[in-house]
Amino acid sequence: MLDEKTIRVIKSTVPVLEEHGETITTRFYEKLFENHPELLNIFNQVNQKKGRQQAALANSVYAAAVHIDQLENILPVVKQIGHKHRSLGVLPEHYPIVGKYLLEAMKEVLEDQATEEILTAWEKAYGVIATAFIDVEQEMYKNAEEQPGGWSGFRNFIVADKVKESELITSFYLKAEDGLPIASFSPGQYVSITINIEGEKYSHIRQYSLSDAPGKDYYRISVKREQENDKPDGKISNHLHQKVQPGDILPLSAPAGDFILTKDNSKPVVLISGGVGITPLMSMLNTIVEQQPEREVLFIHATHNGKYHAMQTEVQQLSATNSQVQSYFCYTTPTDQDRTDQRFDKEGYLNPDLLVSLIPFTEAEYYFCGPVSFMRTIKEGLEAANVPAEHIHYEFFGPAMQL
Structure with a gap:
């Protein structure tokens, strides 16, 4: 537990982190890899080059500062990141290394604003947060190894x-x-x-x-x-x-992730994908058909055209042979052959109005995945239709972002 003074000091840094968070995390990763290049075997360099990892870490640090007096509020985020860490092989001994260079980056970027009092408070806070991550991840490592057919490492x-x-x-x-x-x-x-x-x-x-x-x-x-x-x-x-x-x-490594199909209720399911975002939703669709034959499901997929439409035949076969499944395809740039073959239902983008018009259920669970702009549109459409937040589920490919 953190003392009241430490909590007060951490909360005072919220405005500074909001302004300089990504600068701090960018410098942190530079220092980390300069001094521990072996960690390049773990960290995804694509996300580094795109700046997504820096932004994700900045958001996490900011959230930790905001909720430092109620860290249980960020436990879902800890678990989400913990899944990724366990899958990648992040170990307890990595956390002191990260803490060292994160504090050094904070001091370097903030200069005079990073007083001794602030750095001491963040050192304490990081210790508490790191312990939370380590505890969550150790349990995940144990479960991954001890489950039937499970294993550790790769x-x-x-x-x-x-x-x-x-x-x-x-x-x-x-x-x-x-x-x-x-x-x-x-x-x-x-x-x-x-x-x-x-x-x-x-x-x-x-x-x-x-x-x-x-x-x-x-x-x-x-x-x-x-x-x-x-x-x-x-x-x-x-x-x-x-x-x-x-x-x-x-x-x-053994399967991981917290974007998962809820199977403990019989509510209808709406699966919405754009491009390669279809992949986790295919797992959900096949599972519903195999394990919940009475559960209704609407599968909506958006892509460029038939050349880029993955697993269309698989979805169509499931729809044809299982009355519980309905499917709907949107093509933004259909070919003449697509039109001749009637491979799609709607030409154009999957906009919020169209989405709402397609939903045949008064209440359902919604899962979606795809490009960030696509997911933002879907989320806005569902919220405009007054779908409760607890029924909306989505997955980012890569570090978590905000919609």
């Missing part, structure tokens, strides 16, 4: 099959190399994969949503290939698409 999986789903998305079917059972997971969760590229000093870790229902003898991930190799995130996606073939080995 486990080798063989690429059993590779299936092109669209112009940009390819699915990889992954089976455990040791032939032993694999852990189940909650629909919506992801796995981390370690990629080593010849000639590169550091390994790369990427997190990909599981795109099929649990209970199989394989995991399926469906990866979008960035069209340019020189894009920050193009290197790994192109490597998977071009270099990784059936028979190759990919090390995986």
